[in-house]
Amino acid sequence: MVSVRSRGAETSHAQMSSGIGMTSFSTQRTIACDGSDNVQRLSCEDGLISVQEALYGRKDREICSEDRPAYQLTNTDCSQVGTLDVIKRRCDGKKVCEFNTQILHTSDPCFGTFKYLDTTYNCVHGIHSITCEHSLAILKCDQGLVIHVQSANYGRHDQTTCSFNRPPPQLQNVRCSHPINKVAESCNGKNSCIIKASNSVFGDPCYGTFKYLEVSYTCDCK
Numbered sequence: 251m252v253s254v255r256s257r258g259a260e261t262s263h264a265q266m267s268s269g270i271g272m273t274s275f276s277t278q279r280t281i282a283c284d285g286s287d288n289v290q291r292l293s294c295e296d297g298l299i300s301v302q303e304a305l306y307g308r309k310d311r312e313i314c315s316e317d318r319p320a321y322q323l324t325n326t327d328c329s330q331v332g333t334l335d336v337i338k339r340r341c342d343g344k345k346v347c348e349f350n351t352q353i354l355h356t357s358d359p360c361f362g363t364f365k366y367l368d369t370t371y372n373c374v375h376g377i378h379s380i381t382c383e384h385s386l387a388i389l390k391c392d393q394g395l396v397i398h399v400q401s402a403n404y405g406r407h408d409q410t411t412c413s414f415n416r417p418p419p420q421l422q423n424v425r426c427s428h429p430i431n432k433v434a435e436s437c438n439g440k441n442s443c444i445i446k447a448s449n450s451v452f453g454d455p456c457y458g459t460f461k462y463l464e465v466s467y468t469c470d471c472k
Contacts, residue, residue: 279371297373343402395471395472396440
């Protein structure tokens with residue numbers, strides 16, 4: 251179970267089964283106290299991350315309370331709007347996702363209260379697909395199952411993927427990230443789907459960089 255007096259970050263695990271198609275999963279919860287040194291790590295040894303709940307704020311007086319004065323713990327009705335969307339965009343469809351609460355410091359939902367990030371996520375059995383620019387991505391499920399896109403990104407995150415016969419200048423920008431909804435809009439609910447990895451379909455997030463389409467999806471019952 252999660253330690254309620256956590257100084258840094260703690261994780262709890264519970265094995266579950268959804269009974270839907272091929273999406274058996276484990277449910278996990280992790281808490282990171284506010285602070286640049288405290289890293290929240292979501293990981294799935296088997297399957298892909300699917301974030302279910304995320305709270306940045308405070309809902310009780312015990313979690314992340316060690317060495318904190320009482321006045322920083324009294325407000326237990328504190329939560330930042332939009333936290334779930336931020337974490338889902340960052341982590342859904344990945345096997346490992348690490349960050350700290352600084353990514354949520356765009357506003358302060360309760361000034362003077364010491365906050366924490368409490369995230370619950372599933373590890374869903376899914377498929378991870380990478381398609382080099384100009385090629386066709388083919389998403390396919392077994393008969394009777396349909397595609398459910400967990401995440402899709404068009405860009406570049408390293409210098410090795412889709413690098414064959416490419417000049418170094420086309421591989422240098424590894425901070426080219428362009429999350430996209432078009433794959434889900436085109437493919438969700440279908441048994442199979444073909445979509446081209448190209449600037450004409452997704453736009454060009456980093457001119458001069460050779461890109462690839464990265465898609466994570468599950469196959470679910472109709």
